[in-house]
Amino acid sequence: MSASGKRPRAFTLEQSAKSSAPEFLVETQPDAFAAPAIDPGVGEAEAQVEAAQRRGVLRRALWSWSGLFWSAAGALVSIAVGLWIDSLIEALFSRFAALGWVAVALVAIAGLALFVLATRELAGVLRQRRIASLHARLAAALANDDREAARRGLRELAALYLARPETASARAHLGELTREIVDARDLLEIAERTLVRPLDAQAQRQIALAARRVSAVTTLSPRALFDVLFVAAQAVRLVRRIAEIYGGRPGLFGLVRIGRSVVSHLAITGGMAVGDSIVQQIVGHGLAARLSARLGEGVLNGLLTARVGLSAMAVCRPLPFIEDKQPGVADVAPFLFGEKDRG
Secondary structure, eight states: OOTTSOOOOOOOHHHHHHSOOOOOOOOOOOOTTSOOOOOTTSOHHHHHHHHHHHHTTTOOOSOOHHHHHHHHHHHHHHHHHHHHHHHHHHHHHHHOHHHHHHHHHHHHHHHHHHHHHHHHHHHHHHHHHHHHHHHHHHHHHHHHTOHHHHHHHHHHHHHHTTTOGGGHHHHHHHHHHHHHOOOHHHHHHHHIIIIIHHHHHHHHHHHHHHHHHHHHHHHHOSOHHHHHHHHHHHHHHHHHHHHHHTTOOOOHHHHHHHHHHHHHHHHHTTTOOTTOOHHHHHHHHHHHHHHOHHHHHHHHHHHHHHHHHHHHHHHHOSSOOSSSOOOOHHHHOGGGGTOOOOO
């Protein structure tokens, strides 16, 4: 070794971080199905909600194997139905011309009705996408303290409920304050307090009613198959009702998209609503199970229904939770834990 060579030496990570050595950045592709990076101004719960919305309501997959299959199968069935209708009309014309014209008129009416239904389905899907997009933009305005973005979003939020007279006073009050208040967070908190909080109360009442109904019926039901069908029907009805409360008008396809977001939210949050204690739920179910096996099943089904409703509330709400705390099962259905209803 030459005398002029550099001798090895030890160094710490902090010293190496302060050195002037060039940094190499590795760019990674974001995972479309992973939860988004949590902004310092946005809580973890909000990041989970937006990830669930992207998987369902805001999903824009151009194609998938399942979509390709159903598209091809649907086209094949449509061709078969079209050929059958054509042969039926020809047969009717060959027997009696008047019957053929009646069949043509019925086909025209059915086609018109199908067009109206398809238009309503598309409008429902687009409206739900608009609500989810508004939610994300208002969350970004809150995180960035963007006053102008908050004002634009609140004007759109007020326009969402123009057809609902019970919101007229809140919308007028919000419109006046939007021109006066300059802080984005204050604006959004006022919107939550005056316009969205009454909707939250309606949604929580629907969740409590559904959980109580499911718990009671499945406790008394003698058949497990009936339990499954009843719980599924109540969950679908609850998701649709919550979407309508927050301004959505979901048809079949819109409900499927919302359902996908709800399932994604349940998966992301581990099936537990924010603010709930796993120990509390297990203890509540254990006490009920000691009293009766059927009662324990009823409580468990009520818990599952309440969780589905809370996830639907999170993904359908047009405004992120700001001043209010995102409710949990114990908040909306305390009776499942042997507690009295809170108000």
